[in-house]
Amino acid sequence: MSDLVKRLRGRGWRMTAQRRVVAEVLDGEHVHLTADEVLARATARLPEVSRATVYNTLGELVALGEVVEVTTDGRAKRYDPNAHRPHQHLVCSGCGEIRDVHPAGDPLAGLAASERFGFTVVRADVIYRGLCPACADAADDGADAAP
Amino acid sequence: MSDLVKRLRGRGWRMTAQRRVVAEVLDGEHVHLTADEVLARATARLPEVSRATVYNTLGELVALGEVVEVTTDGRAKRYDPNAHRPHQHLVCSGCGEIRDVHPAGDPLAGLAASERFGFTVVRADVIYRGLCPACADAADDGADAAP
DNA sequence: TTAGTTGCAAAGGCTTTGCACGCGC
DNA sequence: GCGCGTGCAAAGCCTTTGCAACTAA
Numbered sequence A, B: 001m002s003d004l005v006k007r008l009r010g011r012g013w014r015m016t017a018q019r020r021v022v023a024e025v026l027d028g029e030h031v032h033l034t035a036d037e038v039l040a041r042a043t044a045r046l047p048e049v050s051r052a053t054v055y056n057t058l059g060e061l062v063a064l065g066e067v068v069e070v071t072t073d074g075r076a077k078r079y080d081p082n083a084h085r086p087h088q089h090l091v092c093s094g095c096g097e098i099r100d101v102h103p104a105g106d107p108l109a110g111l112a113a114s115e116r117f118g119f120t121v122v123r124a125d126v127i128y129r130g131l132c133p134a135c136a137d138a139a140d141d142g143a144d145a146a147p
Numbered sequence C: 001t002t003a004g005t006t007g008c009a010a011a012g013g014c015t016t017t018g019c020a021c022g023c024g025c
Numbered sequence D: 001g002c003g004c005g006t007g008c009a010a011a012g013c014c015t016t017t018g019c020a021a022c023t024a025a
Helices: A003-011 A017-025 A035-045 A053-061 A134-147 B003-010 B018-023 B035-045 B053-065 B133-145
Strands: A067-071 A078-080 A087-091 A098-101 A120-131 B068-070 B078-080 B087-090 B098-101 B118-130
Touching: A003 A017, A003 B133, A017 A035, A017 A053, A035 A053, A053 A078, B018 B035, B018 B053, B035 B053, B053 B078, B053 B133, B118 B133
Parallel strands: A087 A120, B087 B118
Antiparallel strands: A067 A078, A087 A098, A120 B118, B068 B078, B087 B098
């Protein structure tokens, strides 16, 4: 049984086959699935999983702080199970691939008090954008071949 | 005529009444309207503006680099006309208010080469999260009164 | 037992699209 | 006049909701 399932059980979560499968699908580093992808993988293991249950379960995992919602574009939200080690995201502008990254220093440090407009600032979410090696190569090839 | 309209004209943009109104609605600091809000304000000035045209025009302004798309939650995208001075965003978790902020230092500096996974990193989008003064006060009142 | 979960299908919010008409250049 | 831009309405994607049947504890 995964650590996550253990922790949820310990918190009095009513454990069902569907919830277990959703929780198990969300496991590992650099995992950033959309609700639809979670549904697909969950259904592969257990056909009796509905879309609504996936959304319900994801919403609860987020509320419990076990999973983090990530929005890297205007499209579907992605769900990141690596919630217990603070990290940021590096996104490829070409293919959309996402990696977890751990920048040095406190991300809040750069924001001077005069730039806080009286806000109580508690967190900074950073999305680094660029091209992954594969997309950078493709862009170079395109630059050599096309013109 | 606004600077923006001048610049667009200079780039050979076919200027129509609708596009002018959309461009004029998007003007100023700390402006972060949704497509719907742009439509509402545009319609107030010129009734003959359709939703589709607002989306078309916003998309073109983004492609031209005159406006930046901002997604602060899973909801509607917001459009930020302040594209020519690099900045980040400070978002109130209570009411959703957004301020433009200018952190010190290069936001890419914190990401070591070993954390880049071979990516060519070109930009960092930061969303600082916290409570605005009004929402912080409301939260304090609630803490004093409720329990 | 019994309150919490599930599945289904329908509705909801936001955005895009297809096509005929209209207008800037 | 030509071709791009517009409006309308319908469709699309992602997500939420209502309710009866089901099941973990």
